Amino acid sequence: MSENTGTLAAKAAELDAADELAGRRGLFTLDDTVYLDGNSLGALPRHLPGRLHDVITREWGELRIRSWDESGWWTAPERIGDRIAPLVGAAAGQLVVGDSTSVNVFKAVVAATRLAPGGRDEILVDATTFPTDGYLAQSAARLTGHRIVAVAPADVPAALGPRTAAVLLNHVDFRTGRLHDLPGLTAAAHRVGAPVVWDLCHSAGALPVGLDEHGVDLAVGCTYKYLNGGPGSPAFLYVAERHQAAFDSPLPGWTSHADPFGMAAEYAPADGAVRGRTGTPDILSMLALEASLDVWDGVRIEAVRAKSLALTDFFLECVEAHVPAGRVESVTPSAHAERGSQVSLRCAEAEPVMRELIARGVVGDLRRPDVLRFGFTPLYVGFADAERAARVLAEVLAEIPAGEPGARDAVRVEA
Ligand SMILES: *Cc1c(COP(=O)(O)O)cnc(C)c1O
Numbered sequence: 364m365s366e367n368t369g370t371l372a373a374k375a376a377e378l379d380a381a382d383e384l385a386g387r388r389g390l391f392t393l394d395d396t397v398y399l400d401g402n403s404l405g406a407l408p409r410h411l412p413g414r415l416h417d418v419i420t421r422e423w424g425e426l427r428i429r430s431w432d433e434s435g436w437w438t439a440p441e442r443i444g445d446r447i448a449p450l451v452g453a454a455a456g457q458l459v460v461g462d463s464t465s466v467n468v469f470k471a472v473v474a475a476t477r478l479a480p481g482g483r484d485e486i487l488v489d490a491t492t493f494p495t496d497g498y499l500a501q502s503a504a505r506l507t508g509h510r511i512v513a514v515a516p517a518d519v520p521a522a523l524g525p526r527t528a529a530v531l532l533n534h535v536d537f538r539t540g541r542l543h544d545l546p547g548l549t550a551a552a553h554r555v556g557a558p559v560v561w562d563l564c565h566s567a568g569a570l571p572v573g574l575d576e577h578g579v580d581l582a583v584g585c586t587y588k589y590l591n592g593g594p595g596s597p598a599f600l601y602v603a604e605r606h607q608a609a610f611d612s613p614l615p616g617w618t619s620h621a622d623p624f625g626m627a628a629e630y631a632p633a634d635g636a637v638r639g640r641t642g643t644p645d646i647l648s649m650l651a652l653e654a655s656l657d658v659w660d661g662v663r664i665e666a667v668r669a670k671s672l673a674l675t676d677f678f679l680e681c682v683e684a685h686v687p688a689g690r691v692e693s694v695t696p697s698a699h700a701e702r703g704s705q706v707s708l709r710c711a712e713a714e715p716v717m718r719e720l721i722a723r724g725v726v727g728d729l730r731r732p733d734v735l736r737f738g739f740t741p742l743y744v745g746f747a748d749a750e751r752a753a754r755v756l757a758e759v760l761a762e763i764p765a766g767e768p769g770a771r772d773a774v775r776v777e778a
Pocket residue numbers: 463464465466493495496533537562564565585598778
């Protein structure tokens with residue numbers, strides 16, 4: 364063991380001992396893998412299989428259709444929305460859960476153009492966005508007669524103007540982990556009268572968002588990343604209270620109706636965030652998500668943020684100490700105010716390196732062609748994990764010489 368390794372391991376042990384969230388790890392099903400992919404698929408909360416077993420055998424198996432009322436299935440989308448609300452800084456009554464983030468991006472972008480002042484023809488979209496947002500905004504623009512203006516988030520203030528109908532931005536860049544200025548960009552859009560849709564996939568459950576405090580108009584986000592809802596668990600849609608009466612969904616399914624069981628031919632939207640619903644809720648995924656949210660009981664999102672920054676700082680320190688100079692370069696901002704909860708390292712040999720890391724029990728992921736991505740989920744990742752990940756990365760790099768791209772296709776699905 365080198366002196367470096369000993370010192371950093373000792374520092375990790377100290378940091379772990381002082382970590383107020385350390386006890387949360389026991390709530391998850393984990394092994395001795397260093398799991399740094401919770402920003403793509405969160406780990407399984409230990410109690411979840413038991414809860415789902417009850418949903419399937421008793422609520423579905425025995426109560427059958429009675430469960431829509433008696434087990435609270437019908438109101439699950441807004442009830443679970445209210446459970447997520449405090450994690451993203453929203454008062455109750457403004458979030459509904461359902462559909463995928465992709466579908467909710469579509470609803471939110473079209474609805475934003477319908478909230479905007481008339482006579483505007485541009486939708487500003489983050490040019491670095493996660494692709495699905497861009498694709499859906501394109502289609503929304505074609506349907507509503509707008510044109511897309513793609514701009515890097517830093518250039519949004521200069522691109523805003525009297526033609527801006529709506530703005531769609533990612534809070535944290537999925538590739539680089541860069542955190543964008545939600546308060547500042549929201550305020551800038553409001554100065555020209557344009558509503559903003561924020562995509563919170565990489566910030567919900569990772570850092571304070573402050574939706575109400577910063578006057579955000581509409582927001583969407585995933586629940587299977589930092590919120591651990593399970594593969595494909597339903598997304599959320601936030602509609603600020605002040606916009607709810609005018610929120611006009613482009614997908615006004617019957618469950619968003621004011622009286623869904625009236626089965627009326629005429630559409631009349633429900634009050635509140637409920638009008639963001641579409642069809643019958645996917646109860647099994649939804650109730651898995653609801654159960655998974657128990658791991659947040661008593662957790663302050665500020666404590667999560669503090670640990671996340673400490674973890675990513677410490678990982679970068681260990682990479683610096685262990686990895687030979689020049690082999691990797693961080694593309695994640697070093698300033699805390701600009702960093703989400705992941706570290707992305709550019710590495711020319713990223714594909715074979717990530718394959719080998721995974722084989723050695725350090726699971727991150729790859730953003731082709733050359734980004735190694737490591738997500739830090741403070742509820743179950745510790746400082747010893749960060750040290751081990753950096754040490755194994757150095758070992759792998761020592762065995763894979765520089766200049767060996769080995770670009771075989773990765774088969775894993777990641778978001
Ligand atoms: C993960 C992610 C998505 C995923 O959308 P799905 O509809 O759940 O596939 C969308 N946007 C961003 C920014 C993401 O990070």
